[in-house]
Amino acid sequence: MAEGTAQVVHWDPRILRTRKTISDAFFNLLKEKPYSEIKASEIIERSGYSRQAFYLHFRSKEDLVNKIMDKHLSDFRDAVEGYIREHPNAGESRKEIRELHKTMFATVIADKLKSHAMHENECFAPFSLMFMNYLLNAPIPVPLFNYRQQRNLEYMNMIATYYFNATVGYWIETDFRMPLDKIARVYTDSVFGPGSSFPVSERTGVPFIAHENIRVENSVRKDSEKRSRTNPYRGNR
C-alpha cells in the first residue's frame, strides 16, 4: 500500500466478526469451485448474513478479494513491526532472528483456511507480489553473505525473501505438518545458517521500483469495479 494512505481502522468486534464469517464462507466455496464460478449470492447464502449486510461491507466479489488481501498484508505488517518495536535487538543473534521469524510464520498458521485459500487460488495472485514488495523493504535483518559466498546485499535480500515465501509455500502444501518452532528453524538455518554474516542493518534503502498502478485489471475490465486506492475501506455506507 502506498505511503500516507488514510486507512480506517476497524476495532469494532462485530464488524470484524461479520467480515470474518463472510470471508470464511468465501474460502470454503473456493474449495468447491473455481473463483470465476462463484457468485456473490452464493457467498451471501453460505455466510448466513443478509444481502444488505454483505453489501454494507463489500461492494462486490472482487472488492471482497481485495479487502482480504489488504487486511492480510496489514495484519502481517502489524505483527512484524509490532514485534520489532518491542524487541529492538531483534537482529542481534541467531536466536533473536529465529524468534522474529516465528512471529512471521505464526501469522500464516493463525488462519489455516485463509492460508490455504490464498496459496491455492489464482484470484489472490496479486498478493504474492504485494507481499514480496513489502518483505523486500521491510525492516527485517538480512544476512550480509551466506556460506554460499554471496556478498551482494541486494541479492541476499531477494534470496531471503524468496526463501521465506518458498518455506511458507512448503508449509502450506504439507498442511502445516511441521510445528511452528521447526519451520522457523528450517528457514533461519538455511538463510542465516553457520557461516552467514549478520546482522545487517535494515532492508530499507534498497533501490526498488515502487509497485505502481496496482490494480490495472479492474480498471481495464469494468469501470464499476474500479477501486479507490486512496481509501480501501470506503465501501461502507
Next chain:
Amino acid sequence: MNTYMEALVQLMKEGQKISVRSLSEKAGYSRTTFYNYFESVPDLIEKTIMQELYLLMKTVDQALESENQNAQEIENAFAPVFRRILKHHDLYEAFFKFDCFSSFVSRLIRELEKRNMPMPKLNKLVFEDKLFARITSSYLFFGTVHYIVVYPVDLNARQTAHLFAKSFF
C-alpha cells in the same frame, strides 16, 4: 499478434490508458485487426502471459536436459534462460510491476515446481525433503529473475547464471 503485445507493454510503461483504440494506434493496425486476434484487452493480457510462459518454459526445459550436478553445469545450462529474460526486459518488468500480470508469477512458480529444478545442496544439510528442495529451487530461480529485472543491475546472462548457480552451491 506480437506487435499488439509489444504495444501493450509500451503503453503500460509510459503509463497511458490501455484501450483497443490506443493499442491499435501504437501497433499501427486498425481496430478490426485487434479483434481478429483477441476478444478484449483482458484476453490480450491473458494471451501475453500464456505465450511468454510457454516460451520461457521451453528454454527452462532445455536447460534441465543437461546434468546440472555442479555450479558450473548449472551456470552453462541456465545462461540461455536468463538471456531470453534480459532480451525481453520490458515485458518482465511489466510482469513485476502491474497487477494484471500478477498471475504470471504464480503460474510460473507452479510450472517450475512440477519440474526437476536443480536441487540446492544447502537444503540437504539443513532439512532433507524433496518437496522442500523443489519448492525452494523454483523460488530461488524466480528470485534471481526478479533481481535482474527490477533492480538497476547491469549483469549479462552469464553473470546472472553464475549468481543463480552460486545460490545453490
